[in-house]
Amino acid sequence: xxxxxxxxxxxxxxxxxxxxxxxxxxxxxxxxxxxxxxxxxxxxxxxxxxxxxxxxxxxxxxxxxxxxxxxxxxxxxxxxxxxxxxxxxxxxxxxxxxxxxxxxxxxxxxxxxxxxxxxxxxxxxxxxxxxxxxxxxxxxxxxxxxxxxxxxxxxxxxxxxxxxxxxxxxxxxxxxxxxxxxxxxxxxxxxxxxxxxxxxxxxxxxxxxx
Amino acid sequence: xxxxxxxxxxxxxxxxxxxxxxxxxxxxxxxxxxxxxxxxxxxxxxxxxxxxxxxxxxxxxxxxxxxxxxxxxxxxxxxxxxxxxxxxxxxxxxxxxxxxxxxxxxxxxxxxxxxxxxxxxxxxxxxxxxxxxxxxxxxxxxxxxxxxxxxxxxxxxxxxxxxxxxxxxxxxxxxxxxxxxxxxxxxxxxxxxxxxxxxxxxxxxxxxxx
Amino acid sequence: xxxxxxxxxxxxxxxxxxxxxxxxxxxxxxxxxxxxxxxxxxxxxxxxxxxxxxxxxxxxxxxxxxxxxxxxxxxxxxxxxxxxxxxxxxxxxxxxxxxxxxxxxxxxxxxxxxxxxxxxxxxxxxxxxxxxxxxxxxxxxxxxxxxxxxxxxxxxxxxxxxxxxxxxxxxxxxxxxxxxxxxxxxxxxxxxxxxxxxxxxxxxxxxxxx
Amino acid sequence: xxxxxxxxxxxxxxxxxxxxxxxxxxxxxxxxxxxxxxxxxxxxxxxxxxxxxxxxxxxxxxxxxxxxxxxxxxxxxxxxxxxxxxxxxxxxxxxxxxxxxxxxxxxxxxxxxxxxxxxxxxxxxxxxxxxxxxxxxxxxxxxxxxxxxxxxxxxxxxxxxxxxxxxxxxxxxxxxxxxxxxxxxxxxxxxxxxxxxxxxxxxxxxxxxx
DNA sequence: CATGAATGAGTTTTCATTCAT
DNA sequence: AATGAATGAAAACTCATTCAT
Numbered sequence: 001x002x003x004x005x006x007x008x009x010x011x012x013x014x015x016x017x018x019x020x021x022x023x024x025x026x027x028x029x030x031x032x033x034x035x036x037x038x039x040x041x042x043x044x045x046x047x048x049x050x051x052x053x054x055x056x057x058x059x060x061x062x063x064x065x066x067x068x069x070x071x072x073x074x075x076x077x078x079x080x081x082x083x084x085x086x087x088x089x090x091x092x093x094x095x096x097x098x099x100x101x102x103x104x105x106x107x108x109x110x111x112x113x114x115x116x117x118x119x120x121x122x123x124x125x126x127x128x129x130x131x132x133x134x135x136x137x138x139x140x141x142x143x144x145x146x147x148x149x150x151x152x153x154x155x156x157x158x159x160x161x162x163x164x165x166x167x168x169x170x171x172x173x174x175x176x177x178x179x180x181x182x183x184x185x186x187x188x189x190x191x192x193x194x195x196x197x198x199x200x201x202x203x204x205x206x207x208x209x210x
Numbered sequence: 211x212x213x214x215x216x217x218x219x220x221x222x223x224x225x226x227x228x229x230x231x232x233x234x235x236x237x238x239x240x241x242x243x244x245x246x247x248x249x250x251x252x253x254x255x256x257x258x259x260x261x262x263x264x265x266x267x268x269x270x271x272x273x274x275x276x277x278x279x280x281x282x283x284x285x286x287x288x289x290x291x292x293x294x295x296x297x298x299x300x301x302x303x304x305x306x307x308x309x310x311x312x313x314x315x316x317x318x319x320x321x322x323x324x325x326x327x328x329x330x331x332x333x334x335x336x337x338x339x340x341x342x343x344x345x346x347x348x349x350x351x352x353x354x355x356x357x358x359x360x361x362x363x364x365x366x367x368x369x370x371x372x373x374x375x376x377x378x379x380x381x382x383x384x385x386x387x388x389x390x391x392x393x394x395x396x397x398x399x400x401x402x403x404x405x406x407x408x409x410x411x412x413x414x415x416x417x418x419x420x
Numbered sequence: 421x422x423x424x425x426x427x428x429x430x431x432x433x434x435x436x437x438x439x440x441x442x443x444x445x446x447x448x449x450x451x452x453x454x455x456x457x458x459x460x461x462x463x464x465x466x467x468x469x470x471x472x473x474x475x476x477x478x479x480x481x482x483x484x485x486x487x488x489x490x491x492x493x494x495x496x497x498x499x500x501x502x503x504x505x506x507x508x509x510x511x512x513x514x515x516x517x518x519x520x521x522x523x524x525x526x527x528x529x530x531x532x533x534x535x536x537x538x539x540x541x542x543x544x545x546x547x548x549x550x551x552x553x554x555x556x557x558x559x560x561x562x563x564x565x566x567x568x569x570x571x572x573x574x575x576x577x578x579x580x581x582x583x584x585x586x587x588x589x590x591x592x593x594x595x596x597x598x599x600x601x602x603x604x605x606x607x608x609x610x611x612x613x614x615x616x617x618x619x620x621x622x623x624x625x626x627x628x629x630x
Numbered sequence: 631x632x633x634x635x636x637x638x639x640x641x642x643x644x645x646x647x648x649x650x651x652x653x654x655x656x657x658x659x660x661x662x663x664x665x666x667x668x669x670x671x672x673x674x675x676x677x678x679x680x681x682x683x684x685x686x687x688x689x690x691x692x693x694x695x696x697x698x699x700x701x702x703x704x705x706x707x708x709x710x711x712x713x714x715x716x717x718x719x720x721x722x723x724x725x726x727x728x729x730x731x732x733x734x735x736x737x738x739x740x741x742x743x744x745x746x747x748x749x750x751x752x753x754x755x756x757x758x759x760x761x762x763x764x765x766x767x768x769x770x771x772x773x774x775x776x777x778x779x780x781x782x783x784x785x786x787x788x789x790x791x792x793x794x795x796x797x798x799x800x801x802x803x804x805x806x807x808x809x810x811x812x813x814x815x816x817x818x819x820x821x822x823x824x825x826x827x828x829x830x831x832x833x834x835x836x837x838x839x840x
Numbered sequence: 841c842a843t844g845a846a847t848g849a850g851t852t853t854t855c856a857t858t859c860a861t
Numbered sequence: 862a863a864t865g866a867a868t869g870a871a872a873a874c875t876c877a878t879t880c881a882t
Contacts, residue, residue: 030327032242035872046847048875057873112322115389117240130389155408158401164386165402169375172382176374179325179340191368192375198365199409245855256864258858267856450747452662455851466868468855477852532742535809537660550809575828578821584806585822589795592802596794599745599760611788612795618785619829665876676843678879687877 015053018043019064026061027106030113058118061110062125068107069129075100076136086148090200093140094170094193101174109178138163145200154200162200169196225263228253229274236271237316240323268328271320272335278317279339285310286346296358300410303350304380304403311384319388348373355410364410372410379406435473438463439484446481447526450533478538481530482545488527489549495520496556506568510620513560514590514613521594529598558583565620574620582620589616645683648673649694656691657736660743688748691740692755698737699759705730706766716778720830723770724800724823731804739808768793775830784830792830799826 021043025034036057040047054060079093101108111126141163148154154162173192231253235244246267250257264270289303311318321336351373358364364372383402441463445454456477460467474480499513521528531546561583568574593612651673655664666687670677684690709723731738741756771793778784784792803822 027326030325033327036874037872047873048847049845051874052845052847109326112389113324113326115323116237116319117243117323157405161401162405165379165405168382168386168402169379170382171385172378172380175381175385176378179322191371192378195367195372195375195406195409197409199405199407246857247855250865257856257866258864259862261857262862262864447746452851453747456853457851467853467870468868469866471853472866472868529746532809533744533746535742536657536739537663537743577825581821582825585799585825588802588806588822589799590802591805592798592800595801595805596798599742611791612798615787615792615795615826615829617829619825619827666878667876670844677845677877678843679841681878682841682843 011053015063016067018045018050018053019060019067022060023064023068023106023110026064026113027109031061031110031117058122061114062122065107065111065125065129068104069133072100072104072133073136076133076140080140080143085153086144086151087153087197087201090141090144090148091193091197093144094166094196097137097167097170098173098177101171102177105174105178108174112175112178134167137167141166148200152202155202157200166196221263225273226277228255228260228263229270229277232270233274233278233316233320236274236320241271241320241327268332271324272332275317275321275335275339278314279343282310282314282343283346286343286350290350290353295363296354296361297363297407297411300351300354300358300407301403303354304376304406307347307377307380308383308387311381312387315384315388318384322385322388344377347377351376358410362412365412367410376406431473435483436487438465438470438473439480439487442480443484443488443526443530446484446533447529451481451530451537478542481534482542485527485531485545485549488524489553492520492524492553493556496553496560500560500563506564506571506573507617507621509564510561510568510617511613513564514586514616517557517587517590518593518597521591522597525594525598528594532595532598554587557587561586568620572622575622577620586616641683645693646697648675648680648683649690649697652690653694653698653736653740656694656740661691661740661747688752691744692752695737695741695755695759698734699763702730702734702763703766706763706770710770710773716774716781716783717827717831720771720774720778720827721823723774724796724826727767727797727800728803728807731801732807735804735808738804742805742808764797767797771796778830782832785832787830796826 018039022034022039025038025042028034029038036050037047039060040050043050050060054063075096079089079096082089082092084092111130114122114126138160142159145154145157145162146159149156149159169192228249232244232249235248235252238244239248246260247257249270250260253260260270264273285306289299289306292299292302294302321340324332324336348370352369355364355367355372356369359366359369379402438459442454442459445458445462448454449458456470457467459480460470463470470480474483495516499509499516502509502512504512531550534542534546558580562579565574565577565582566579569576569579589612648669652664652669655668655672658664659668666680667677669690670680673680680690684693705726709719709726712719712722714722741760744752744756768790772789775784775787775792776789779786779789799822
């Protein structure tokens, strides 16, 4: 029993390692430019070993995808659990969301490259995984805004639509950063967040008077 | 000479047609899933003919890329030439920018897929083309904001940083739409724009009193 | 137009050549032990050229299969068209049938090896092709026997069952020869044929009194 | 010692089981489509265990081959030992021979598929095994015919050649049945046997007067 | 004895590119 | 100019076999 537990744990460690290495290669050189040989070499195993753990290159990618998506969703849920005021929470979230995307930039980059290429199943998995993450972030933001509106801190905007706005914005930031054509240096994010918050807050309840 | 002129014109028409067809195929099925055979067939020419006009698949893509980027830059410049108030112009631009991205969605999708894949030269060309478009859009927005700030219509934000914010936002909108995971239906864009504009305007000069 | 005719003819020649070479290799070393590289080399073409003419290894085999089956069926039909007495015809056919099988031994050997292996489609094609050939040989023999019975030369056996008997016999001869464990040297065939014919003929109308 | 005996017996049981399972898989899906993993799973043992009992896939096949060939030879010898008249014996043998082939159809099918494929050693083993079986069947039949000729029951044919004829015939029947393209339903075998026997018997000693 | 994780040689197939016509 | 037949490099994947436990 103890033997099995150890074996399973070892297997988990190994597959996780492979998934991470694969994802970083995929992100770095692109899915097609990354061969299974590359991954095997980088992971320090034989080519066949990859196929022992994952039935195909595609499945390996999908496994790596969910591995990271799950982490990101967990991070988002941790934010939601914080017990602070809507304004503080919104400020925190808008700082953390791009940071999370940046942290998992390898995945995001890969996903973008993958969009439209590859098999039906790949498409579906990416779609599902990404929607799940998006839904989580969306509800996180919408809840904050809904509460802020209820407390008369925010203007009476539609929480869902406002949340979508904020997500588009943070995602836009992230993409620019990811693809290296961002003119948003440090300091820029603050300006951006300021503009957005100003647009949400009641005029007679300025954000900076708290 | 007349002969040559006609020939050149014909050549232009043909190459443009090929570029457009190629781009739509690239966008639809992805760069790798699109073969030179596919393009030749779709364009109604022989495989070899493609190589008469373009030295390689890569160069064909780059040519198609610039073909569209130039169109997008021209569209942005046309917007800049409009002689209307900063507020109206900003409103107009924030409507047109996503629309332009959507119109050239084929290209955007391809670019995302390409990011990180392919050769050094490809990377550079994409980088340069995209930066040029971004620079244009950026200066378009920055100029508007600078003028709005000068006219005391907008809060005294840094025009460059605010412009970058707006671009990130419109790009974010566009990506969400492109990748099909947007929860922003019609009506959502207005809310978003409203939030952003509210964040830029002076509190005592509300956007809706125009 | 003449150009096209020539081209088509050349294509036919080329594909036929490839089919024959492939079949001989398949028969010699077996389907699996024969690589597309082997075939390409033997045919003096590049590996890719094979795929220009045939979509896959499997399809190449199937094409070669039908190529030869058609020839065998044509040979059988030519025998049927001969206008000689039932006894002479039967004697001739029982000489020619094993000869034809022997001539196309490459195919037969390959078919036996393939039986039970390979994909669904392969199985079906082999089944259909072989049945078609068998049906032809069967009707050839049944017609002869039917006529012989009508002319009171043969005992009143069931023509279909007797034909099946003869086919089983000639095929058995052929398999033994093909697989190299035949103890039927020259002279043996005559004894065999004699036994069979004696079994068919009326006792009071001996075969050798004609 | 007792311990060893038991162990040996157990080992025999186990290897026999593996050989039988392997052979049925080989026959069902073909040698190449059957992996060592398949066999291990079907036998309920680990992949490595197979290699404890058999040094290679090839040797496993050869072992299974001899396992069955020995059984078939034993069956043939049992027939030879029967003390009945040549005519009855011949009739019995011609019934039993195809029955034996059918019973061991798995092996026959596999052998056909193997013919021409695989290594030198494989070829030799198959050749030797098959020849040994054939020699046994041949001598069985030749002895019967020789005796029948001596007793003036059969026409004075060459016993060896006649035996070869009969074997070719029964093998032909069997192949047709094995490969599923037989038009010989029940009832057909009797006609066939009748024809053959008629061909062997003296005209003035009809087969049906016994 | 038994196991199953690990390996890598070897195969089919795709497709950008060339070049004779 | 235009074509399409020919090419071969490159990559995913399979599976018999080994060996540490």
